[in-house]
Amino acid sequence: MPGKSLILGLETSCDDTAAAVVLNGRSVLSNVVSSQDSFHRRFGGVVPEIASRRHLEIIGPVIDEALGKAGVNFADLDGIAASHGPGLVGSLLVGVSTAKALAFSLDLPLAAVNHLEGHIYANFLTGATISFPVLCLVVSGGHTSLLYMEGHGSIELLGITRDDAAGEVFDKVARTLQLGFPGGPLIDRLAQQGEAGSFYFPRALMSEEGGLDFSFSGVKTAVLNCVLREKEAGKPIKNADIAAAFQDAVVDVLVEKSFLAARKRKTRHFLLAGGVAANTELRRRLRRKMQEEGVEVICPPVELCTDNAAMIASAGYFYLRQGRTASWDLNAVPDLRF
Ligand code: KG4
Ligand code: ZN
16 A cells, blocks of 8 residues: 555444545544434434435435545545444445445455444544554443454454443433433433432442453343332432433443453553443543553544444555455445454
8 A cells, every 4th residue: 555545434334324534544534424313213222224224315425525525536545444244234235335336446445344343443543652452442332342452453352241232221221211312422411410329230240250241231120120119109210310320330340341451461552442432431430540550541532432434444444454355245244253
């Protein structure tokens, strides 16, 4: 690859249609995200069939907007990258098919980016100097994974959720509290007005046997039971207090497991990634705790934590630099390694 490399990234793994142009894997020239939240809100979650149809309708205009904002044309591009999994297979197919068609017709290399690896690369767009090896916590709507990354393309899974992902639990608890969708940002905001000590929710797998794995289904049920109990007792539901106590439980587990990982594997940097990485309390407490181990925590800005195509273009740049080029029989895959 020459000195200057422009990658067009596409992201359609769930319900956001996104395209971005990134220079040399580190500079965002444009980052367009068209949210489908308004289409899914009344169902309280993402409806896969609606998501894939909507992607199909707007992927073209979203790409045009990304190229326009970056001030480039198709002819200026050096590669195309797309999320090919994990995610909703119908949604992924739209991005993958579009990326294949563009790469083939423009005679450009194609990168098939693992969506979770993509989230990690949002950190490479922060301007921070990142020295390998690094530890990463990827916390999204579908995944909660602790990873050790020795270098580009070399990732070891240290711990994973045994049931629900952290983001999914934020969304379900928000539904129980009738806050709306997506729940994470709403709980984040509401919790700031609540008292975390008003209720206590379980912290699962915190003993040695739990290792670095997570489990969040119990805390979700505990919140539901608490709300039902309060209702039966005729008490007013203290949403802000419940939100604060719930968030406290989830953040406790995420911070403690990250800390244990940092004790086991010495690194200079710890990268936070995924939608839940936008959480104010998680960012604050993780930074504070990691300082004890002399580890610097790097977090992407909030708009690069949730699904976006700039992170996919950045990962795609490093994939292509390593010769990890996808072939024309590339397919969308619902689930992968992490
Ligand atoms: O990474 P992402 O955009 O999509 C997936 O790949 O899943 O993550 C979306 C998840 C949702 O569950 C959303 O509620 C959660 O990230 N989220 C948050 C916050 N912002 C988004 N969770 C907690 N606090 C936030 N501020
Ligand atoms: Zn994601």
